Amino acid sequence: MTATPAIEGWFTTGAAPALLGSRCTDCGTVYFPRELVFCKNPACSGETFEEYAFSRTGKVWSYTDAQYQPPPPYVPVADPYVPFALAAVELEEGLVVLGQVADGYGVADLKVGTPVELVVETLYTDDTGDRTIWRWKPVGRSSEPGRSSAVETPGGAG
Numbered sequence: 001m002t003a004t005p006a007i008e009g010w011f012t013t014g015a016a017p018a019l020l021g022s023r024c025t026d027c028g029t030v031y032f033p034r035e036l037v038f039c040k041n042p043a044c045s046g047e048t049f050e051e052y053a054f055s056r057t058g059k060v061w062s063y064t065d066a067q068y069q070p071p072p073p074y075v076p077v078a079d080p081y082v083p084f085a086l087a088a089v090e091l092e093e094g095l096v097v098l099g100q101v102a103d104g105y106g107v108a109d110l111k112v113g114t115p116v117e118l119v120v121e122t123l124y125t126d127d128t129g130d131r132t133i134w135r136w137k138p139v140g141r142s143s144e145p146g147r148s149s150a151v152e153t154p155g156g157a158g
């Protein structure tokens, strides 16, 4: 069984997958997707970049339930359309990266600030085998069937 990334070069696979971007060798600014032409830092004139593997963990910054099929270039993978949760995750580098939530998880498992880790799962299968994509998997989820009623919202204004 072969599994290859649906998007080549955007992430690594294996036991500890990570997103791949680039880092300006002058100022250290990191980019995802990778920036290879010129540094967007206005205070930097760097034009050389090295490959950079991002942290595998982050915190949910925002999330949504995609109840309707997104417009192109989204590639429909299920017919009829199956709603899925999308999470915007702030990585340790401070970058926010959008991704689908891991299989078996939904918006009910997410809150702003929920710790997540990057996993690689099958997006669809074609002639070559499984094609994979990165997803965000909530970690440290309580296995308690009940839900806590006292939810603390640090810094939550209004």
Ligand SMILES: [Zn+2]
Binding pocket: 024, 025, 026, 027, 028, 029, 039, 040, 041, 044, 045, 046
């Ligand atoms: Zn730079």
